Amino acid sequence: EEDVLYEFRSAGCRGTVSGVEEHEIGRITRGPRGSVRIAYAAKPQMMPELRSRWLNLLGSEVGTAQGFPIRNLSGAIAQPSSPASEVPTSERQIAQWLQEATDALKQQEDLLAELDRLGQEAQADARAYSGEIPKGAGLKTIGLYRGRGDGSPGEATTEFKTTDTLIWAILPVGNLPANAKVEMLWYYEGGEAGGEQLIRKLDVPWDPGDTVQGYLSFSQPYTGRYRVEIHVNGEKVGVGRFTIQ
Known part of the structure; x- marks a missing residue:
C-alpha cells in the first residue's frame, strides 16, 4: 500500500506515431512527507543489462529515499510530489543521494562482472565434461x-x-x-x-x-x-x- 515498483513500455499508437516509443522503470513511495516518484526512462527502449541495473537499483534501499527535487540535464529543478516546504532541498542532500546511487550501480557492475566470470567457468566446465x-x-x-x-x-x-x-x-x-x-x-x-x-x-x-x-x-x-x-x-x-x- 505504501510502495510500488513498476515498469511499462509504449510502442506508440500502433507504431505509426513517431517520437512516443518509451520504456520506463519507476518507483512510487509514500512517506511522512508525502509521495515521491523516482523513475528512469529510455527511448525507444532499454538494453537488457541497463534494464536489470535499474530494476535492482530502484528496488533497493536507495529507492526508498525520502522525497527531494532532482536536477535534470538542463539544470532545472523537477517539482517533487510533496510540498516544497516539506522536502529537503540542500545540494548536500542531493549529492549524498546521487553518491548512494552511484555506489549501488558500482556494486551492480561488480556483481555482473562476477556472474560473467562464473558463467565463463561454467561453460568451460561444460565443454570439458562433454568432450570426455x-x-x-x-x-x-x-x-x-x-x-x-x-x-x-x-x-x-x-x-x-x-x-x-x-x-x-x-x-x-x-x-x-x-x-x-x-x-x-x-x-x-x-x-x-x-x-x-x-x-x-x-x-x-x-x-x-x-x-x-x-x-x-x-x-x-x-x-x-x-x-x-x-x-x-x-x-x-x-x-x-x-x-x-
Missing part, C-alpha cells in the same frame, strides 16, 4: 543436436539451454541384422534435481540401415549433466555427454 572420451574399448561418441521447431534435428551441440525442449541423439552403427535389439538410454548425472538417475529408456524399432537415432523431449528441463547411451543386443556401443544450463 567415453570409457570402454570400441565405444563411439553419439552426436547430439538441438531440435528445430518442426521437430527435426538442427544444430550440433553438447551445451543446451533450458529453452531446448527437444534433444536428438544420432549414431552411425554400421549394418546390423534385421532382428537386432537396439536401446537408447538417457541418464541425468547430477545437478539441481539430485544425483544420477535413468530418466528414459527407448526400444528403437530397427529397420536395416546403418544409423540409430532418437530424441529426448522435456516440458521443463533441469539444469545439470546428462548422458545418453546406445546398446545393441545388450552391449553398449556409444555414449554421448551433454549439459543443460
Whole structure:
C-alpha cells in the first residue's frame, strides 16, 4: 500500500506515431512527507543489462529515499510530489543521494562482472565434461543436436539451454541384422534435481540401415549433466555427454 515498483513500455499508437516509443522503470513511495516518484526512462527502449541495473537499483534501499527535487540535464529543478516546504532541498542532500546511487550501480557492475566470470567457468566446465572420451574399448561418441521447431534435428551441440525442449541423439552403427535389439538410454548425472538417475529408456524399432537415432523431449528441463547411451543386443556401443544450463 505504501510502495510500488513498476515498469511499462509504449510502442506508440500502433507504431505509426513517431517520437512516443518509451520504456520506463519507476518507483512510487509514500512517506511522512508525502509521495515521491523516482523513475528512469529510455527511448525507444532499454538494453537488457541497463534494464536489470535499474530494476535492482530502484528496488533497493536507495529507492526508498525520502522525497527531494532532482536536477535534470538542463539544470532545472523537477517539482517533487510533496510540498516544497516539506522536502529537503540542500545540494548536500542531493549529492549524498546521487553518491548512494552511484555506489549501488558500482556494486551492480561488480556483481555482473562476477556472474560473467562464473558463467565463463561454467561453460568451460561444460565443454570439458562433454568432450570426455567415453570409457570402454570400441565405444563411439553419439552426436547430439538441438531440435528445430518442426521437430527435426538442427544444430550440433553438447551445451543446451533450458529453452531446448527437444534433444536428438544420432549414431552411425554400421549394418546390423534385421532382428537386432537396439536401446537408447538417457541418464541425468547430477545437478539441481539430485544425483544420477535413468530418466528414459527407448526400444528403437530397427529397420536395416546403418544409423540409430532418437530424441529426448522435456516440458521443463533441469539444469545439470546428462548422458545418453546406445546398446545393441545388450552391449553398449556409444555414449554421448551433454549439459543443460
